[in-house]
Amino acid sequence: MSYAQLLAEIPMFESLGREDLENMSSLLQPRRFARGEVIFHRGDVGTALFIIRRGQVAIRLSSSEGREITLALLDRGDAFGELSLLDGEVRSTDAMAREEAHLLTLQREDFRRYLETRPQVSLALLANMSRLVRRTTQLVYDSAFLDARSRLVRVLLELAKTQGKPSPEGLAITPKLTQSELANLCGVTRESVNKWLRYYVREGMLSFEGGQIVLIQPERLGQDAE
Numbered sequence: 001m002s003y004a005q006l007l008a009e010i011p012m013f014e015s016l017g018r019e020d021l022e023n024m025s026s027l028l029q030p031r032r033f034a035r036g037e038v039i040f041h042r043g044d045v046g047t048a049l050f051i052i053r054r055g056q057v058a059i060r061l062s063s064s065e066g067r068e069i070t071l072a073l074l075d076r077g078d079a080f081g082e083l084s085l086l087d088g089e090v091r092s093t094d095a096m097a098r099e100e101a102h103l104l105t106l107q108r109e110d111f112r113r114y115l116e117t118r119p120q121v122s123l124a125l126l127a128n129m130s131r132l133v134r135r136t137t138q139l140v141y142d143s144a145f146l147d148a149r150s151r152l153v154r155v156l157l158e159l160a161k162t163q164g165k166p167s168p169e170g171l172a173i174t175p176k177l178t179q180s181e182l183a184n185l186c187g188v189t190r191e192s193v194n195k196w197l198r199y200y201v202r203e204g205m206l207s208f209e210g211g212q213i214v215l216i217q218p219e220r221l222g223q224d225a226e
Ligand SMILES: Nc1ncnc2c1ncn2[C@@H]1O[C@@H]2COP(=O)(O)O[C@H]2[C@H]1O
Pocket: 046, 059, 071, 072, 079, 080, 081, 082, 083, 084, 085, 090, 091, 092, 093, 094, 095, 132, 135, 136
């Protein structure tokens, strides 16, 4: 698939016409990262926007004692690294390739030129940033008001909504997540995740298929954690 076709699938650039897409394609640089490789660190200077062609990228924060929170799991067609290009500050998070990742970069000046000359791209970017602020607010709400079980359920339901695929038993969460990764996404301990996953398997609301979590009865799961 050509770069222009991929760009046309990205909500931020979907308003661009064919000529703009071809033009932007010619400005993209391919970059490959091995599984587990760091794409950038929090605090690095941001010089480019990243677009995912293949693979999965985790947007993460880590503490000096080695604790981690995963803010988002991104895959094909997602773009990241826009914040530092907009405000000129350093990278706000770490980004790491969860599996071999084929990325494209668009340099800051080129990205900004599209924002300045194509209002639809700026509006789509604002919509994207609104979602990001909402998700971050939700994260603050969850950490302040929800217990471990409800946070786990909320993250499972969100993953199923954004990255779920129908499976024979229910709705499979496509990224294969270890319990530690799930714990990092929920901001709870791995032990809690283990305890509640086993509970929901026993209750018949959840199962595992080839390493993927399957929500058998998402509605019941949602009601259970309310
Ligand atoms: N809370 C968040 N949820 C999802 N993505 C984020 C969040 N915070 C930052 N990012 C992305 O991670 C990137 C890190 O580098 P930037 O700060 O340049 O741009 C950031 C956004 O693209």
